[in-house]
Amino acid sequence: MEGKKIIAICQSGGEFETNKDGSLSYRGGDAHAIDIDDQMKFNEFKTEVAEMFNCTISTMSIKYFLPKNKKTLITISNDKDLKRMIKFHGDSVTADIYVTTEEIVTPDVSNMPGSRSSRTTLSEAVAPVDAPPLSVVDHVMDNVIVDDTTHPDVTLGGVLDCC
Incomplete structure (x- = not known):
């Protein structure tokens, strides 16, 4: 499967909803497409996605569903995870990627x-x-x-x- 390319449909700004059967679906937000292959490095991918959605890399989380499994989101956090995601979607032309951002909350400091x-x-x-x-x-x-x-x-x- 060397040289495998897929189109990552990157979605952000929407919400996950639980369906009656327990599967998840994603509603709303924006979507962008990016070509990725098994040679792409995670940091390159994450930087490109961050630029797409104008968000900060340090607060961004990238997830996907395994094919035919809409109940468990899998996190991509390094090169191996990205290669695994491409391999799992080997029979597909596209893969849906979900980008979420977390706000960094400064803890309240008490003098008490x-x-x-x-x-x-x-x-x-x-x-x-x-x-x-x-x-x-x-x-x-x-x-x-x-x-x-x-x-x-x-x-x-x-x-x-x-x-």
Whole structure:
């Protein structure tokens, strides 16, 4: 099958819908065609598709269905995946490719101390391994007793007990 060429029908901007039989269909969006062969590299393919749909490579995902299987989407993420897709569609002239993009969401950063429910620790309060000797204040803190029933998230040493 060396030198096999197919036309990839690249679709983006639509939505997958589940049919009554459990198979998926794609509705809406734009479609473009691109010639690909088993010599094409994944990065070339992905760059060309990104330019087609004016999207960012780092947020783009490329998927396809195996022939006669509209229930499972297969992801193309490297050269081997692209060659496999071309091989699976060996008897076809075309292959439907679905391009989705994911928004990169910046996590909210809180200034609130961590809690048991957020599974965080207050690492700023932990002294480094090669810390200088304890000061007088640190020695005084050694004699402080913490009532765990009123402050269950606090332990001596300033680290939240999260586990």
